[in-house]
Amino acid sequence: MWRMARPRKPLLSRARIVEAAGALVDAEGLEAVSTRRLAAALGVSGPSLYNHFRTKDEILEAVADAVSARVDLSMFEPESGRDWRGALHTWAHSYRDALSDHPNIVPVLARGPGRRPAGLRLADAVFGAMTAAGWPPAQATRIGALMRYFILGSAVASFAQGFVDDETAYDPSDYPHLGQAHLLAERRQEVDEGAFETGLAALLDGLSLQYEALPEA
Amino acid sequence: MWRMARPRKPLLSRARIVEAAGALVDAEGLEAVSTRRLAAALGVSGPSLYNHFRTKDEILEAVADAVSARVDLSMFEPESGRDWRGALHTWAHSYRDALSDHPNIVPVLARGPGRRPAGLRLADAVFGAMTAAGWPPAQATRIGALMRYFILGSAVASFAQGFVDDETAYDPSDYPHLGQAHLLAERRQEVDEGAFETGLAALLDGLSLQYEALPEA
DNA sequence: ACCTGAACACCGTTCAAGT
DNA sequence: ACCTGAACACCGTTCAAGT
Numbered sequence: 001m002w003r004m005a006r007p008r009k010p011l012l013s014r015a016r017i018v019e020a021a022g023a024l025v026d027a028e029g030l031e032a033v034s035t036r037r038l039a040a041a042l043g044v045s046g047p048s049l050y051n052h053f054r055t056k057d058e059i060l061e062a063v064a065d066a067v068s069a070r071v072d073l074s075m076f077e078p079e080s081g082r083d084w085r086g087a088l089h090t091w092a093h094s095y096r097d098a099l100s101d102h103p104n105i106v107p108v109l110a111r112g113p114g115r116r117p118a119g120l121r122l123a124d125a126v127f128g129a130m131t132a133a134g135w136p137p138a139q140a141t142r143i144g145a146l147m148r149y150f151i152l153g154s155a156v157a158s159f160a161q162g163f164v165d166d167e168t169a170y171d172p173s174d175y176p177h178l179g180q181a182h183l184l185a186e187r188r189q190e191v192d193e194g195a196f197e198t199g200l201a202a203l204l205d206g207l208s209l210q211y212e213a214l215p216e217a
Numbered sequence: 218m219w220r221m222a223r224p225r226k227p228l229l230s231r232a233r234i235v236e237a238a239g240a241l242v243d244a245e246g247l248e249a250v251s252t253r254r255l256a257a258a259l260g261v262s263g264p265s266l267y268n269h270f271r272t273k274d275e276i277l278e279a280v281a282d283a284v285s286a287r288v289d290l291s292m293f294e295p296e297s298g299r300d301w302r303g304a305l306h307t308w309a310h311s312y313r314d315a316l317s318d319h320p321n322i323v324p325v326l327a328r329g330p331g332r333r334p335a336g337l338r339l340a341d342a343v344f345g346a347m348t349a350a351g352w353p354p355a356q357a358t359r360i361g362a363l364m365r366y367f368i369l370g371s372a373v374a375s376f377a378q379g380f381v382d383d384e385t386a387y388d389p390s391d392y393p394h395l396g397q398a399h400l401l402a403e404r405r406q407e408v409d410e411g412a413f414e415t416g417l418a419a420l421l422d423g424l425s426l427q428y429e430a431l432p433e434a
Numbered sequence: 435a436c437c438t439g440a441a442c443a444c445c446g447t448t449c450a451a452g453t
Numbered sequence: 454a455c456c457t458g459a460a461c462a463c464c465g466t467t468c469a470a471g472t
Contacts (some may be wrong), residue, residue: 005471008435013460035465042439047466053440107324110373120392128394137414141408144415146371153370154363168337175337191358198356198427199363204338205426206419222452223455240464252446261456264447273446438471445464452457 011044012050014062022063025104033060060153061116064109071098076129084133084211086144087205091126092151099155110152123148134214143207150203154196158167228261231279233268239280242298242321249428250277278333283324293346299429301350305360309342309368309417316372324408331418340365351431360424367420371413 022043035056038048043055053059072094074080075087082090099106109119123144130140237258241250252273253419255261289311290363291297292304299307325338340361347357 005438007472010436012436028222034463036463040286045439047439048437050466058263064420107327109372110324110327112374112378124392124394131394139274142412142415145412146367146419148414150363150367150414151370151371152374153327153366153368156373157329157365157369161329166459175341177341177348191362194355195359195362195366198359199366199420202363202420202423203416204419206422209422210415210419222457224453225454227457251444253444262458264449264458265456267447436468436472440468440470442467443465445461448457448461450457451459453454 012052013041015058016042017049018062019053020067020151022058022102022105023065023067025060026102029105030060049183054129059110060105064105065116065118067098067105068116068122071095071118071122073122073125074157076125078132084130085111085133085208088205088207089127091183092127092147095122095151096196098124099151103158106152108153110156133147135211139171139210144217146203154192154199158192172195226433229259229265231268233259234269234276235283236268236278238324239275239319242277242280244320246321247277247324264333277322280336281328281332284315284319284322285333285339286338288312288335290339292343293348301347302425304346304402305343305364305424306360306417309364312339312368313371313413316368319377320372320375323369323372327373339340349393352428353431356427365418371409371416375409384428 018040021033021038024038024041033056035049038059039046039049042048049056049059053062071091073091075082075090075094080087098108112119126144127137127140128144131137135143164180234255238250238255241255241258250273252266255276256266259265266273266276270279288308289413290308292299292307292311297304316326329336343361343364344354344357347360348354353358
């Protein structure tokens with residue numbers, strides 16, 4: 001047997017690490033990602049990762065950024081022919097879909113744009129489209145932020161994921177109004193989808209009211 | 218010197234542990250809470266905690282529940298004389314205030330009601346008040362969930378906390394619309410407050426529209 | 435430049451031993 | 454019942470050594 005020090009061709013790359021980390025997060029959750037486990041999945045030893053990322057956290061940030069990067073932003077381009085409201089609606093769904101494909105990384109994503117370029121690009125696109133539609137800059141910033149709250153909130157505070165799968169944990173006499181039916185797993189996902197749709201519609205209706213009250217430019 | 222095994226009076230209690238853990242979370246963040254550090258702050262050794270809680274996670278859940286428990290719910294009582302919209306508005310602010318007093322525990326809180334009684338009591342109160350006001354049960358459930366998304370989202374995805382305090386991290390040429398001004402810490406808090414207020418108003422306006430369209434009971 | 439094994443200073447949790 | 458120290462199986466990260 002001979003010992004490998006530096007291979008002729010690098011065994012790792014940032015892209016390979018991010019991909020493996022993403023797969024591990026998806027399959028087993030955030031807590032399952034340790035540098036040793038991740039390295040093992042890549043066929044190398046733990047410390048090797050530090051040749052490509054400075055910290056484990058940077059790896060997770062990169063995974064989160066990769067998810068953000070897959071959110072469609074084309075609806076904000078003028079060529080899309082959508083008004084601000086339609087663009088926001090389509091975008092919100094695209095964003096939510098991207099998050100629900102990778103629910104385990106959402107806490108990292110929610111922690112803020114930080115240094116993740118895709119997160120900032122998102123904010124920038126919304127801001128640009130809203131100001132182009134006639135919203136005053138201050139309101140455009142707020143719209144970007146409040147949409148983020150709602151969309152990330154719906155992913156992170158998901159009604160469905162929140163419950164323990166143990167019927168006996170919830171005594172109906174403690175919560176007279178909450179029907180036992182809500183505690184069934186299938187019902188919970190329905191609740192989440194209905195709440196997202198209802199909330200998004202309310203948000204956009206409310207913003208439309210404000211928009212109509214805007215003084216002409 | 219003599220060795221202490223069991224003291225005549227217990228050194229610890231669930232309440233003391235939760236209080237110390239909450240203080241540690243507030244002062245130094247979630248990651249700072251290790252069983253050894255927390256035990257040291259309480260003047261005991263690490264394993265002692267396991268006489269009162271089954272896991273470290275249960276301790277953090279209890280801290281989160283204590284925060285939830287401090288959210289005012291009196292506006293949902295019929296005696297408060299508030300209509301559903303006014304109650305929701307007041308409650309949302311009370312909730313947000315409770316969270317912004319303890320921002321570091323929010324990720325735990327957001328992870329869902331789980332087994333935390335106060336979280337479920339919240340959901341139950343909103344549901345009860347909305348149905349009492351005439352909302353159909355399915356919509357009442359959705360309103361509880363969507364308000365939770367927005368409020369927790371605003372705490373967890375806070376614009377203010379999200380940025381790194383390093384001006385050079387954000388190249389303006391990468392984000393043409395995002396003014397450099399937004400990156401100042403003071404501006405960021407303004408953005409969060411404005412976005413919360415704008416979003417809440419839009420949400421309630423939108424829900425009012427739906428409410429008016431409801432068939433008479 | 436990029437990998438390795440050894441090492442450091444931590445973790446959460448279990449458990450036998452003490453009173 | 455409730456605390457202790459020792460121990461187990463982990464962590465993230467650093468670093469000298471190898472090619």
